[in-house]
Amino acid sequence: MKKLIALIIVIGFSFTVAWPAHARDTKHMLPIASAMQVSDAQEKLDGSIRFFFGKQKAPKVLAKLGSDISNRKTNAFGKSDEVACNWAFLSALIALEKRAQALGANAVVNIVSYYKRNEMSSPTEFECHAGGIMAGVALKGDFVKIGKK
Numbered sequence: 001m002k003k004l005i006a007l008i009i010v011i012g013f014s015f016t017v018a019w020p021a022h023a024r025d026t027k028h029m030l031p032i033a034s035a036m037q038v039s040d041a042q043e044k045l046d047g048s049i050r051f052f053f054g055k056q057k058a059p060k061v062l063a064k065l066g067s068d069i070s071n072r073k074t075n076a077f078g079k080s081d082e083v084a085c086n087w088a089f090l091s092a093l094i095a096l097e098k099r100a101q102a103l104g105a106n107a108v109v110n111i112v113s114y115y116k117r118n119e120m121s122s123p124t125e126f127e128c129h130a131g132g133i134m135a136g137v138a139l140k141g142d143f144v145k146i147g148k149k
Contacts, residue, residue, distance in 0.1 A: 023131055023132065024130070024131045024132050025129050025130075025131055026081060026129065026130050026131070027127065027128075027129055028081055028082070028085055028127070028128045028129070028130060029122075029125045029126075029127060030082060030085055030086070030089070030125060030126055030128055031124060031125055032053055032089075032122075032123075032124055032125060032126055033124070034086070035085075035086040035089045035090065035126070038086055038090070040086075040087070040090055041086075041090050041093075044090060044094055045090075045093060045094065045097060046097070048097075048101065048106070049096075049097045049100045049101065049105065049106060049107060049108060050106065050107040050108075050146070051093065051096070051107070051108050051111060051141075052107060052108070052109040052110070052111065053111045053112075053122065053123045053124070053126075054110075054111070054112060054121040054122045054123040054124075055110075055121065055123060056109075056123040058107060058109045058144075058146055059107075059146040059147040059148065060146065060147045061109065061144045061145070061146055062144070062145045062146060062147060063144060063145040064142055064143070064144050065103040065104060065105045065143045065144060065145065066103055066105075066142070066143045067140070067141065067142045067143065068096070068099050068140070068141070068143070069114055069138060069139070069140045070091075070092040070093075070095040070096050070099075070138065070139050070140075071092070071114075071136070071137075071138040072088050072089075072091035072092040072095065072136065072137055072138075073088060073134050073135065073136040074087045074088045074091060074134070074135055074136075075133065075134065076130055076131065076132070076133055076134055076135040077132070077133045079135075081128075081130040081135065084128075084130055084135035085128035085130055085135050085137065087135070088128060088135045088136055088137040089126055089128065089137045089139075091137075092137045092138065092139045093139070096108050096111070096139060096141055099143065100143045103143045104145070105143035105144055105145055106144075106145055106146060107143075107144050107145070107146045108141040108142065108143055108144070109141065109142050109144050109146070110141055110142045111139055111140070111141035112139070112140050112141070113126050113127035113137070113138065113139060114138040114139060114140040115127050115128075115129055115136065115137070115138045116138075119140070126139070
């Protein structure tokens with residue numbers, strides 16, 4: 001009986017040690033346009049700040065006011081990876097919008113994905129990593145005042 005209990009403890013311990021090594025971390029490249037069309041995005045972003053991704057052409061920059069990184073995670077439990085990633089992306093944009101407003105900027109330019117400090121620049125896609133319980137998006141951008149064009 002003692003051997004059986006010891007065996008159960010050893011097996012149980014090996015599962016708890018091995019579990020984190022098998023955690024899912026799926027990289028997704030998702031369309032920015034789809035994430036921006038979700039009703040939450042239209043309700044939560046106030047439209048006072050314009051966003052330009054990657055090398056997207058922006059109106060003339062009148063003043064650069066700073067740069068920052070927004071790293072947001074969200075609960076992915078019970079959600080599809082796309083839904084969780086879109087929410088994390090929106091949370092990152094909201095943080096960039098609030099920072100831009102605080103600095104007096106009217107745009108964020110050169111926005112790139114910056115997950116684990118790896119830069120990925122695209123005018124059409126963002127990078128998200130999703131696991132069994134969390135999804136995360138990191139964005140980096142420059143806060144600027146741009147002309148009206």
